[in-house]
Amino acid sequence: MNVDALLATRTRNIQASAIREILKVAAQPDMISFGGGLPAPESFPLDLMPELMERVLSGCGARAFQYDQTEGFGPLREALTGFCQTKGVPARAEEIFISSGSQGGLDALGKIFITKGDAVAVESPTYLGALQAFNAYQPSYINMETDGDGLIPESLEDVLENRKVKFVYLVPTFQNPTGRTLPLERRRRVADIIRRYDALLVEDDPYGDLRYRGSPLPSIKSLAPENVIYAGTFSKIFAPGLRIGFLVTTPDIGRWLVLAKQGVDLHTSTLTQALAAEYLDGGFLERHLPRIIQLYAPRQAAMLESLERHFPSGFEWSRPEGGMFVWAEGPPGLDTHDVNRKSIEEGVAFVPGRYFFTEPGSGCATMRLNFTNSDEDTIRKGIRILAGVVEREL
Numbered sequence: 001m002n003v004d005a006l007l008a009t010r011t012r013n014i015q016a017s018a019i020r021e022i023l024k025v026a027a028q029p030d031m032i033s034f035g036g037g038l039p040a041p042e043s044f045p046l047d048l049m050p051e052l053m054e055r056v057l058s059g060c061g062a063r064a065f066q067y068d069q070t071e072g073f074g075p076l077r078e079a080l081t082g083f084c085q086t087k088g089v090p091a092r093a094e095e096i097f098i099s100s101g102s103q104g105g106l107d108a109l110g111k112i113f114i115t116k117g118d119a120v121a122v123e124s125p126t127y128l129g130a131l132q133a134f135n136a137y138q139p140s141y142i143n144m145e146t147d148g149d150g151l152i153p154e155s156l157e158d159v160l161e162n163r164k165v166k167f168v169y170l171v172p173t174f175q176n177p178t179g180r181t182l183p184l185e186r187r188r189r190v191a192d193i194i195r196r197y198d199a200l201l202v203e204d205d206p207y208g209d210l211r212y213r214g215s216p217l218p219s220i221k222s223l224a225p226e227n228v229i230y231a232g233t234f235s236k237i238f239a240p241g242l243r244i245g246f247l248v249t250t251p252d253i254g255r256w257l258v259l260a261k262q263g264v265d266l267h268t269s270t271l272t273q274a275l276a277a278e279y280l281d282g283g284f285l286e287r288h289l290p291r292i293i294q295l296y297a298p299r300q301a302a303m304l305e306s307l308e309r310h311f312p313s314g315f316e317w318s319r320p321e322g323g324m325f326v327w328a329e330g331p332p333g334l335d336t337h338d339v340n341r342k343s344i345e346e347g348v349a350f351v352p353g354r355y356f357f358t359e360p361g362s363g364c365a366t367m368r369l370n371f372t373n374s375d376e377d378t379i380r381k382g383i384r385i386l387a388g389v390v391e392r393e394l
């Protein structure tokens with residue numbers, strides 16, 4: 001059978017993830033990997049699971065195993081209103097849409113908003129998985145400029161002034177891949193701009209709760225509630241395998257999201273939604289989140305100290321107050337693809353930053369370094385080895 005002839009044109013356009021091969025190599029045993037973006041397995045609250053499951057079984061019984069509403073399990077939507085409030089994200093239960101990971105939410109947004117050729121404005125660099133979700137609907141991308149503080153608001157204004165954009169996609173807090181956080185003043189300006197242009201902004205915030213230093217910043221959603229869809233997830237504060245994400249949207253957009261999701265999976269797993277509801281309602285998150293932070297903060301400190309100690313001059317890197325990534329940039333002319341090939345031979349892998357840019361030729365001297373998945377000693381050793389490779393490549 002000629003499968004190629006059967007494939008839809010849009011399917012043929014889907015590209016295999018460019019970093020899949022790199023991540024495969026990075027996952028080899030004995031490799032020190034700064035490559036993946038996985039939470040540490042020891043960050044999962046396995047010790048709390050029996051109690052959580054017991055509460056679900058006694059509280060929900062068969063309901064936790066039944067079909068449920070597409071928009072989400074009622075108790076979880078209720079619990080999320082309180083959780084969102086603690087994060088300064090205004091959300092009523094009827095504005096919350098539960099998805100299978102926030103990735104499922106990004107796909108649903110692509111599905112309802114993007115017609116082939118529509119423009120989506122993204123930071124440069126941006127989260128690769130969002131591009132993958134949107135690509136299925138064949139948008140074009142408009143890149144907005146960034147600096148060490150994230151999106152440059154003037155670049156957003158310029159895009160909205162001159163182009164017709166379906167929506168703007170941003171990860172304003174501890175961004176993947178750069179770890180950058182948009183400062184308060186810029187958040188205010190971004191909120192003001194999208195309100196003035198009556199534009200829609202998707203604020204993707206999987207990392208905001210992983211804060212190791214400094215004070216939380218208001219979400220853009222709180223500054224322009226009617227123009228922002230906020231995307232959150234339990235992947236980094238509970239466990240990604242449960243696949244629970246959510247959007248805080250508006251009821252009129254939510255209606256379309258529900259129709260789109262009905263055709264995909266009817267609803268996200270009732271059982272894992274019930275576990276997530278208990279995780280919030282029973283105070284488990286409050287008990288467990290500090291443990292995740294205690295695990296990651298020293299890992300990040302070890303990475304930043306080691307970069308300082310070993311990396312050659314000519315390099316700069318982000319110093320995020322949270323999240324899972326540090327972004328390093330070498331001098332022009334350095335090709336971090338070559339660096340990665342050579343560092344893999346010495347047992348250290350990372351992701352060359354170029355893959356997070358939509359325009360070819362950008363970010364050749366950049367690298368994304370994940371620090372959540374190795375202990376401090378391994379991080380110190382890995383950065384020392386990587387620094388040696390980089391030095392030789394300069």
Ligand SMILES: Cc1ncc(COP(=O)(O)O)c(C=O)c1O
Nearest residue numbers: 101102103127171176233235245
């Ligand atoms: C910025 C960003 N958005 C969304 C996701 C998707 O997460 P999940 O589908 O597990 O909620 C990730 C995962 O790493 C991410 O980095």
